[in-house]
Amino acid sequence: MNKNSSNTMALAPNTSNKRETVCIFGTGDFGRALGQKMIQSGYPVVYGSRSTQISSLIPKDAEVLGHAEAAQKAAVIIIAIQRQHYNFLTTLAEVLHGKVLVDISNNLKLNQYPESNAEYLAQLLPGSKVVKGFNTVSAWALQSGTLDASRQVFICGDDVEAKQMVMNIVRGLGLTPVDKGSLLAAQEIENYPLQLFPMWKFPIFLSLGLGLFFFFYSLALDVIHTYIYENNNFSFFIAITVPNRVFPAMALTLFGLVYLPGIFAAIIQLYRGTKYRRFPDWLDRWMLARKQLGLIALAFASLHAVFTLVTPLRAFSSWRTSRQIISQALSNETVTLDHTNAWLSDSYLAMGMLGFFLFVLLGITSLPSVSNSVNWREFRFVQSKLGYLALILCTAHAMIYGGKWFLNPSAYKWYLPDIYMLSLVVPCAVLVVKFVLIFPCVDKHLTRIRQGWERKPRYSERSNHIINKSAV
Amino acid sequence: MNKNSSNTMALAPNTSNKRETVCIFGTGDFGRALGQKMIQSGYPVVYGSRSTQISSLIPKDAEVLGHAEAAQKAAVIIIAIQRQHYNFLTTLAEVLHGKVLVDISNNLKLNQYPESNAEYLAQLLPGSKVVKGFNTVSAWALQSGTLDASRQVFICGDDVEAKQMVMNIVRGLGLTPVDKGSLLAAQEIENYPLQLFPMWKFPIFLSLGLGLFFFFYSLALDVIHTYIYENNNFSFFIAITVPNRVFPAMALTLFGLVYLPGIFAAIIQLYRGTKYRRFPDWLDRWMLARKQLGLIALAFASLHAVFTLVTPLRAFSSWRTSRQIISQALSNETVTLDHTNAWLSDSYLAMGMLGFFLFVLLGITSLPSVSNSVNWREFRFVQSKLGYLALILCTAHAMIYGGKWFLNPSAYKWYLPDIYMLSLVVPCAVLVVKFVLIFPCVDKHLTRIRQGWERKPRYSERSNHIINKSAV
């Protein structure tokens, strides 16, 4: 082991516990917050500032110097100035040569510039070692110490040692550095803090639209129809009854929509006889949204479970029970147990509960820390096998619940099917086609295609082209 | 800092953003999928192939060359060919000298070969730097972009710089490299994707066996016995009533089985008077399965909770309520509240709910991300103190539920104890022995043993032997 390794020397001086000085260019809000935090963590901080007028808010123990002077005092320089002022740094190119420049800037919009700020900085100052970092941390959080969400600091850069130095500072501040590789990752890191659940947008809008449709559908059939034809004002149904018809319909439909793209993919592959052609874009996007669709379906299923369990506590429910029991008592009939009814009631409840239980299991395995600790085979087993089992149970739950009403004309108010019938469309379609797809003859064919077999290898021209090219 | 570090140069050229060329040997399914993904991520890809006949499916922008030519174009070579063809690579030893070879192979069975594929490759080509990686990623997932489960790429290798280069490529593809250390870890990494919940096998089979036993036991007593002796056809009990007798029995028994091995271990240590002898194998295996047993117990407890809460919604339940109220009304008695009954009913429900609540807390702390953020002392506090409290509450719940029936002969249908009595056996045994073990005199003794004290240090002969050996 080479004891005098310059690397080791630079990173952590063995002989003294003093931390290395850090220079910060710019005395804006984030520059000050970061400097404050660094001073608290034992780093001497020197600010580089054009004027000393605005320095009144700078942390107490920091030094303030001109840019060039400040830069000379430290190996690591935090560039806490805005991209549009980066030009000015070229005048300091000589002083900054060989220094580690940490680009902490953020943009206002996604992909605002053709290249990331950090790459732009690296182009301006080719002699310096640019590291991207700290941009995902909030100034407010740094100051208040409440860093629940943002302990992770994404770091990227082309120089490994420079990256190591910055990562050590990150650790020194009590944060967790995450190495994202070379400076090419800077664009992604700069876009990161601007996102607001980008993967959730499509599933949430879809759910909103579908939810509104089901809501008004149920409102029409359960409240308005009753009001018009039976002259019963059940407007309070809006609070629990109507939502509890919308929630299961949403849950079941969205759960079906999770498995529908897989069905489409299989059909497309079977039709094309190859897996080597891209799926249409809408299918790709849909497949990537399956996890989110599933979690929203789970949320609706949970709401359905709670809204159902609360039934006996409702004033409406106790009124209905009273009325029913008293009328039975007055009619002097012997109360006998309808066994068919008991079977139907118990089995649809049991199906629903078991389906919901499996659905919650699916949800738990999609937690990042759980899904990271299973391998691909285990993940597929849970998401595919258990998922289909849950879908079957939930579909059966809705079918048995509907039971005898399917063929009963009185269930079709205004000649419209009841909401639970609508909710069965997607899952039943999925299950029927899936049932066909697992027929041995179809399944074998599909498996062959997925292992790379092709009905007619069409790309021979292209392959010739490649061969020709490679032969050149 | 040495600015001309060859390391830095090799890893990430500062002057250009172009990513380094990667060579892939083999044009099979995974080789093509990986190449496609690399091209999408900006890496120039060159395939090394024996013949160009099969190259028709190769990604469009890739080059295809002979093996030797292809290898010369890149510093990193992905070996996407099967282990049985590795021999052929020795003919290229000269070209591959100093190159980074990435072994991505998987086997069909656990521990198929005496040494891992990567170690075998390293033996064949001692001049190359072998890195294991990518084998845990699925080709299908790479192509479809749905990498939920397998963002983590386990990497191991003996050469640190080679490993860094591969880890940078992994990051470049949007995946997360996990450094598993030296090439010795390759065996483990190769076994990983073949596993299907290996830790869960024993607990699941145990639960299945126990569950079937309880199911038929309850079926016999609750359905068949009623049918024969009371002539009541309660076959619909199979849907909810019988499961809801099996679930709590399973939950309580399995919960007891979580703490039983700890009791055995303490007894064995007390008996032997030392902690320096291995436990029997079955006990070791049992102790390692405690977490899984506990989670299965929690699953059954959750099912029990839901199946119980759904009771008032059952047709059977509303029939029973009607019958009861009408008979009370007809008999013209004043309905008085039985205070003992109210106490028993409320306290067994409260015990059950509090026990279940603590049980869920235990479950949450066993989520990987939560258990990683507590220290050993905190983990033991939760799993041991809170765990025993939950066990006590759940056991009390079952005992108070049973209440007056323990001594009532009519509870013993066919002279068999009711199912809740069976479920109390294990937890009661655990709690009684635990109660003895925390007696100060026993506890002090046990603590001394666990801190290293021995009743009779038996190993003096062996120690001499060691001293002799070391003296040689």
Next chain:
Amino acid sequence: MNKNSSNTMALAPNTSNKRETVCIFGTGDFGRALGQKMIQSGYPVVYGSRSTQISSLIPKDAEVLGHAEAAQKAAVIIIAIQRQHYNFLTTLAEVLHGKVLVDISNNLKLNQYPESNAEYLAQLLPGSKVVKGFNTVSAWALQSGTLDASRQVFICGDDVEAKQMVMNIVRGLGLTPVDKGSLLAAQEIENYPLQLFPMWKFPIFLSLGLGLFFFFYSLALDVIHTYIYENNNFSFFIAITVPNRVFPAMALTLFGLVYLPGIFAAIIQLYRGTKYRRFPDWLDRWMLARKQLGLIALAFASLHAVFTLVTPLRAFSSWRTSRQIISQALSNETVTLDHTNAWLSDSYLAMGMLGFFLFVLLGITSLPSVSNSVNWREFRFVQSKLGYLALILCTAHAMIYGGKWFLNPSAYKWYLPDIYMLSLVVPCAVLVVKFVLIFPCVDKHLTRIRQGWERKPRYSERSNHIINKSAV
């Protein structure tokens, strides 16, 4: 790439798979356990011991030598002796020069010594490379193999290569090294295993105090008052009814206390006209405890949900239902549905369930693995927007539940307000002030302050001082 890099050579010899010898100083409990584990993982282990008397318990395949001899055999030496004996190591300074010393010691109390043990060791032996590690792992867990909580091994040290060597050993034992930076982190690492939920202490004591108050308050009004004035012995209310009045009161009050410090902070900033002054200490501590307060509130809300859902299963509840229905039947009234009542009942239930649902969502996003995968903007959106929505729903739930009783004198037993009125105090205060704070004029002002604006920049003197200092 420099093929003969000493680094690579030292870390992992390419030519042989044998792991490097590790030396352990000290044959105490942890030294033995660690040695055993290392031998199992394929590391040759040599113990350094002053006498060979106590060596009888040393793992079978380990060698035992004198300290100096043992140290010469390995590059890495585990110092498994207590801090008070570190002095003795100075006599071996020459042998230990250039070696990697791993300090695995723990203290009995937090911050027992002015400097960490590892830093003390580094001072004693300036020629050695000290790495802190393994202290968070339990000897018991190492031996029994049950390492659920402590797979993470925190490592810190000033020498990067030494740290790499130790991290490789950690990985070799099947554990996960976590690099905490330079040796300055040793103090934190040594304190870590001594902590028992330090962040939870204040929230738990607060909850206990508040809970006891609410419990006795409810006991007085719901049990004792009823007993005295209505002569009804409802002592069994202690099991479910009283807790289920305490739980929601606790949940709502604690939920309010989560958002109260943010309100205080805004008021203080508005009053001071600046954000550049530290909040009072109590406010800082309170803000840091918000997550814990929120989770405890969620726990109480969950208990409230379960205790409420179980209502129909209580003996008391079925008695009350029977009595009510029979009295209705006997009085021969027609049972009519009270629509206002139905509206109130359904809407307070719906509010409660939706509020609880959002509350659970908040809880899920505070799981470490989930909160790590969202960015700062997303985290604030969930915790602030969804959090306030949940608070509004839960507060409305309690208000509608109270409903007509607010102005009814009979609700004030002993002239005291009911418990649900008390629980509304904090959340209502929070919501009212928050409502004022989001008025455009106030909000704009506050936003400006939070972006760095100041009413009167007071620190001009200090800034001059800084400029002067830096000019010197």
